Amino acid sequence: MKLTALFASAAMVLGLATGAVAQDKTKIGFVYVGPVGDGGWTYEHDQARQAVVAEFGDKVETVFVESVPEGPDSERVMTQMALNGADLIFTTSFGYMDSTINVAKKFPNVKFEHATGYKTAPNVSVYSARFYEGRAVQGHIAGRMTKSNIVGYIGSYPIPEVIRGINSAYIHAKKVNPDVQFKIVWAYTWFDPAKEADAAKVLIEQGADVILQHTDSTAPQAAAKAAGNVITFGQASDMSEYAPSPRVSSIIDNWAPYYIARTQAVMDGTWESVNTWDGIGAGMVGIGEISDAVPAEIKAEALALKDSIAAGDYHPFTGPIRKQDGSAWLAEGEVADDGTLAGMNFYVEGIEGDIPN
Amino acid sequence: MDLSSINPVLLIASLMVAATPILLAAIGELVVEKAGVLNLGVEGMMITGAICGFAIAVETGSPWLGFGGAAIGGAALSLLFVLLTQVALANQVASGLALTLFGLGLSALLGQRYVGIKPPPTPRLDIPLLGDLPVVGPILFGHDLILYLGIALIAAVWAALKYSRAGLILRAVGESHDAAHALGYKVVRIRILAILFGGACAGLGGAYISLVRVPQWTEGMTAGVGWIALALVVFASWKPWRVLLGAYLFGGITVLQLNLQAAGVAIPVEYLAMSPYLITILVLVILSKDKSRAPASLGKIFHASH
Numbered sequence: 001m002k003l004t005a006l007f008a009s010a011a012m013v014l015g016l017a018t019g020a021v022a023q024d025k026t027k028i029g030f031v032y033v034g035p036v037g038d039g040g041w042t043y044e045h046d047q048a049r050q051a052v053v054a055e056f057g058d059k060v061e062t063v064f065v066e067s068v069p070e071g072p073d074s075e076r077v078m079t080q081m082a083l084n085g086a087d088l089i090f091t092t093s094f095g096y097m098d099s100t101i102n103v104a105k106k107f108p109n110v111k112f113e114h115a116t117g118y119k120t121a122p123n124v125s126v127y128s129a130r131f132y133e134g135r136a137v138q139g140h141i142a143g144r145m146t147k148s149n150i151v152g153y154i155g156s157y158p159i160p161e162v163i164r165g166i167n168s169a170y171i172h173a174k175k176v177n178p179d180v181q182f183k184i185v186w187a188y189t190w191f192d193p194a195k196e197a198d199a200a201k202v203l204i205e206q207g208a209d210v211i212l213q214h215t216d217s218t219a220p221q222a223a224a225k226a227a228g229n230v231i232t233f234g235q236a237s238d239m240s241e242y243a244p245s246p247r248v249s250s251i252i253d254n255w256a257p258y259y260i261a262r263t264q265a266v267m268d269g270t271w272e273s274v275n276t277w278d279g280i281g282a283g284m285v286g287i288g289e290i291s292d293a294v295p296a297e298i299k300a301e302a303l304a305l306k307d308s309i310a311a312g313d314y315h316p317f318t319g320p321i322r323k324q325d326g327s328a329w330l331a332e333g334e335v336a337d338d339g340t341l342a343g344m345n346f347y348v349e350g351i352e353g354d355i356p357n
Numbered sequence: 358m359d360l361s362s363i364n365p366v367l368l369i370a371s372l373m374v375a376a377t378p379i380l381l382a383a384i385g386e387l388v389v390e391k392a393g394v395l396n397l398g399v400e401g402m403m404i405t406g407a408i409c410g411f412a413i414a415v416e417t418g419s420p421w422l423g424f425g426g427a428a429i430g431g432a433a434l435s436l437l438f439v440l441l442t443q444v445a446l447a448n449q450v451a452s453g454l455a456l457t458l459f460g461l462g463l464s465a466l467l468g469q470r471y472v473g474i475k476p477p478p479t480p481r482l483d484i485p486l487l488g489d490l491p492v493v494g495p496i497l498f499g500h501d502l503i504l505y506l507g508i509a510l511i512a513a514v515w516a517a518l519k520y521s522r523a524g525l526i527l528r529a530v531g532e533s534h535d536a537a538h539a540l541g542y543k544v545v546r547i548r549i550l551a552i553l554f555g556g557a558c559a560g561l562g563g564a565y566i567s568l569v570r571v572p573q574w575t576e577g578m579t580a581g582v583g584w585i586a587l588a589l590v591v592f593a594s595w596k597p598w599r600v601l602l603g604a605y606l607f608g609g610i611t612v613l614q615l616n617l618q619a620a621g622v623a624i625p626v627e628y629l630a631m632s633p634y635l636i637t638i639l640v641l642v643i644l645s646k647d648k649s650r651a652p653a654s655l656g657k658i659f660h661a662s663h
Contacts, residue, residue: 037575038577186626193573193575194579197570218575222571
């Protein structure tokens with residue numbers, strides 16, 4: 001009994017001691033949906049975390065928990081981080097949205113940053129990248145490169161972010177190749193290499209020679225490589241280990257500048273709830289090097305498209321665009337507003353199939 | 358909707374590949390459970406096998422050495438379970454869960470140097486005449502050896518449990534370890550062998566994912582297959598051929614639903630996505646109406662002094 005009491009008080013003293021030391025440091029928590037070694041989405045978030053550590057050194061302390069399921073488990077993880085004294089918590093998946101809002105209510109002094117969501121609160125910011133700008137470039141290359149005119153698309157969940165990507169890729173593929181057809185498979189997972197590989201194989205078996213993916217692992221790249229004569233694009237991360245073929249280009253998420261800026265804001269006490277949505281121009285979305293497997297002419301077109309998007313001269317959703325059911329959406333020259341894009345729940349004209357509810 | 362774009366031959370050939378990891382892990386777990394031990398660490402042993410097999414295949418350039426290493430790796434991890442449950446007499450459920458968590462962490466650590474590397478290809482069986490047959494060729498003769506090994510293991514386990522003396526003793530240990538002990542059988546030793554066999558099978562199943570089905574190494578790449586294998590053993594009423602049926606059903610419907618989606622069939626995707634789980638459970642539950650039950654000593658701790 002005495003011994004345990006001794007241990008307990010020793011632990012308390014230790015706890016107080018570390019608490020006192022930790023007070024100078026800004027403590028930042030990261031909640032990841034996949035493992036840091038996924039080679040895609042979570043990998044890039046963790047690269048940005050390391051950039052924060054490199055930038056601030058001893059002034060920050062970061063903690064992360066990987067492979068946190070979306071749902072009640074994530075709420076538990078966030079609560080634990082907040083209880084352990086985190087000043088700022090990045091929750092890096094769409095499915096953490098409601099959990100983030102719930103936990104933020106309980107800890108008004110802790111700042112939260114939720115990726116790709118749309119619900120904000122006084123202590124909850126949202127941030128996302130305009131991945132659809134990168135999808136436009138991919139769609140262009142896909143439309144020009146496909147010989148079978150079938151493009152396979154591995155979707156994760158039918159949420160606006162993914163649907164935006166499909167629409168943007170389709171519009172730009174169709175522009176350069178009127179015969180192009182999209183085959184879309186919903187994997188209902190962000191990360192399951194075996195399932196992603198299966199989905200890629202199925203699409204290839206059904207004639208697709210271009211695979212676009214909105215899931216996080218490199219498994220579809222491996223499946224495409226095994227099949228041969230199929231091109232793919234790196235998703236979230238460069239996935240350059242599959243270059244020059246099958247991976248011919250990629251969308252790279254670059255969160256580091258944002259994470260560093262937000263950490264600085266917390267340190268300075270200037271943190272405010274904001275809604276950030278940056279694209280190629282601001283550097284949040286990067287286009288990975290277009291490999292030699294793409295003919296120089298197509299590469300030049302793709303880069304020109306990228307530059308015009310980056311400069312703000314061209315918006316990937318510029319009318320005339322109709323919805324899938326044929327009703328008008330954007331008139332000639334009209335540009336989609338962010339509100340519609342953020343909640344996009346319809347396919348554009350020409351895409352076959354229904355969006356799952 | 359365009360069903361003609363689905364090629365049934367390719368579909369069957371790829372469902373066999375999709376089913377093999379589950380099948381290998383499940384047949385191993387079946388033997389373990391038949392010996393009266395509940396090892397919930399299948400997922401952990403699979404992922405350990407996946408990285409051990411991948412690393413050894415990459416380092417040596419031989420997929421066969423890789424599969425051998427995967428079996429040894431899976432069995433080595435199950436040795437930890439042996440220590441906990443057979444020597445230290447710890448709770449099997451808790452030990453199994455711990456084994457899964459440990460295996461996931463250990464594999465992530467071992468695999469750090471292997472992200473983004475391509476493994477040596479596993480050669481397919483290449484029989485000159487048979488492999489060129491129109492429909493039967495790709496389905497029956499166009500796979501790698503491990504896939505056939507999986508089917509052979511099912512047959513071997515079935516025959517051994519049903520006809521051999523060793524199988525009878527194993528079942529006796531699983532049904533009543535006290536009676537088996539009274540008859541002079543080495544309960545603990547038999548169980549240790551069964552657990553090692555289960556570990557080796559799970560390791561093979563994991564390596565099949567990292568070397569054949571995907572093929573690459575990614576952290577956490579088994580993504581719950583081990584748990585499906587565990588459930589399959591129960592729903593298959595501890596019968597080897599039903600494990601095969603269940604694994605093929607599950608693998609088959611998983612691949613089929615992706616095919617249907619890509620072909621644009623007008624069934625809501627939500628139903629398609631849940632169909633592998635639903636149909637597999639349904640079929641096996643209907644089959645198991647014949648009063649089959651779990652081994653009586655399943656999950657109970659044995660100590661010779663009792």
